[in-house]
Amino acid sequence: MGSGALETVSGLALSIVSSVNEGQYHEGDGVNATRRLARFSCICNTDFCPPFMVRHYLVKGRVQGVGFRWYVHREAGTLNLRGWVRNTEDGHVEVVAAGEAEELASLRLALDRGSRGSRVDQVIEHMLDDSEDKDLGPFQIEGAW
Helix, strand or coil, X not given: CCHHHHHHHHHHHHHHHHHHHCCXXXXXXXXXXXXXXXXXXXXXXHHHCCCEEEEEEEEEEECCCCCXXXXXXXXXXXXXXXXXXXXXXXXCEEEEEEEEHHHHHHHHHHHHHCCXXXXXXXXXXXXXXXXXXXXXXXXXXXXXX
């Protein structure tokens, strides 16, 4: 990475730190600023880079026809995950998500909890190769339209 790019990233990190330290953020922004700083650290020093992973989940129970995919979409979007959610032909819901370990753990808790009106009987989780992320875009619902 050239020095120009590092200066730009460094300036971004400094502006985030400044606005957090000066109290110029809305409630809840501190978490986002911390995440942005963590991503900045990733660029500058790989020792601080949080683990990036790709996971496949199969959710079994009463999870179709109850808004479960929209619930997963909302939760994953809040966590800044990439990937997709879709119904399966045998009545389950399938999820592929990519992101940092902490966000994936939060998604797993949300899948276990389920949406209002759903009943989650089982969540089967598989690790996927990190290279699977290259084909994933912003989190979306597949087959909803």
